[in-house]
Amino acid sequence: MIKINFDDTFDPIELVPNLSIIKFNSPLKNNSEQQLIVKVLPLGDPLLPNVYNLSFGPIGADGEIDDQAKIEHENTDKVFSSILFYSLIFLQRYPDLTIGIDGSNDVRAYLYHRMIITNRVYLSEYFVTTGTDWYVRLLRNGNIELDSEGNAFFKPKPEPFDFKRQARDLYRYYMFRLKA
Amino acid sequence: MKENIRDKIKKVVALANSSVKENNSAPIEYPSNDSLSKSIRNKQEADIFLAELDAAFKMAQSR
Numbered sequence: 001m002i003k004i005n006f007d008d009t010f011d012p013i014e015l016v017p018n019l020s021i022i023k024f025n026s027p028l029k030n031n032s033e034q035q036l037i038v039k040v041l042p043l044g045d046p047l048l049p050n051v052y053n054l055s056f057g058p059i060g061a062d063g064e065i066d067d068q069a070k071i072e073h074e075n076t077d078k079v080f081s082s083i084l085f086y087s088l089i090f091l092q093r094y095p096d097l098t099i100g101i102d103g104s105n106d107v108r109a110y111l112y113h114r115m116i117i118t119n120r121v122y123l124s125e126y127f128v129t130t131g132t133d134w135y136v137r138l139l140r141n142g143n144i145e146l147d148s149e150g151n152a153f154f155k156p157k158p159e160p161f162d163f164k165r166q167a168r169d170l171y172r173y174y175m176f177r178l179k180a
Numbered sequence: 181m182k183e184n185i186r187d188k189i190k191k192v193v194a195l196a197n198s199s200v201k202e203n204n205s206a207p208i209e210y211p212s213n214d215s216l217s218k219s220i221r222n223k224q225e226a227d228i229f230l231a232e233l234d235a236a237f238k239m240a241q242s243r
Contacts, residue, residue: 006185015196045217047226053214089189098233102215125181130236134219147221156219158233160240173216177237 002080002111004119006126009082019093022086026079029072034058037065038083040090040099051175054099056083068105080115088126091178100175112174113167120163128179129161131171 010024013035022038038056045051060066073079087099101112116129123129134154137145145153156173165171220226 006188007182009188012192012195015192015199017196017199019193019196043214043217045214045220047220047223048217048230051216085188086192089192092189093193098237100214100216128237128240130233130240132216132233154219155225156216156229158229158236160236160243175233180241 001118002115003077004081004084004115004122005077006081006085006088008078009085010078012086019086019090024082026071027074029074034071034073036079038086039065040087043100050096051098051100054083054087054101067108084123084127087176088178091127095178098175098177100173102173106170109170109174110167113165113170116161116174117163117167124179126179127176129174129176130158131161131165132156132158132173132175134172 010026012022012024014023015021020040023035024038025033025035028034036056036058038054040052040054042049043051043053055065055067057065057067058069058071060069091097091099102109116123133156135157136152136154139145147153158175161171161174220229
């Protein structure tokens with residue numbers, strides 16, 4: 001169970017002036033160290049200009065973040081506290097933006113969901129969180145709405161994060177903003 | 181917010197301001213491969229989603 005504490009975070013070893021990219025080192029259980037990078041960058045969708053994506057992890061061989069990497073951190077609480085702390089600083093600089101997390105796989109999404117629930121009180125001082133599911137419309141003829149290619153026409157529906165919703169019932173997408 | 185957290189934030193921001201690194205990394209690709217982006221197909225859908233998102237945040241903020 002990850003416990004978030006902004007009093008205990010890793011110092012940045014490298015960061016850019018607009019705070020969108022920060023690197024820090026995380027000690028590992030095998031006594032080595034792993035450099036992690038945290039990026040908060042635009043989704044790249046002109047229809048969603050104020051929605052940014054949070055990604056983090058070690059840099060892979062291709063120079064991109066390896067968000068599938070399995071790493072044995074010595075202090076996982078501190079790693080995730082650092083990631084969220086730097087997200088907080090970014091949002092304080094850009095308070096009109098929304099940060100979204102897709103969760104590269106169910107394992108990660110499960111982790112985020114549990115982390116949000118477990119640290120509800122602490123995080124509520126800094127962030128406001130929503131969850132988004134995808135829904136498809138049921139038509140009067142009993143069929144589901146299809147798109148032009150004949151696929152189910154899924155639409156994203158956001159809601160305030162439901163803290164009664166257990167981690168076995170994951171949202172499809174998680175988004176947070178700075179608490180006003 | 182606790183004073184020491186504020187101080188920590190100020191230190192990081194000061195460090196960022198003194199950084200000589202260039203902003204941003206590789207250029208963003210269009211269209212985005214993000215699942216949310218894939219589910220928004222046009223401006224009408226985006227406007228609806230963003231309005232619902234704002235409403236959801238407003239409701240979450242007031243709880």
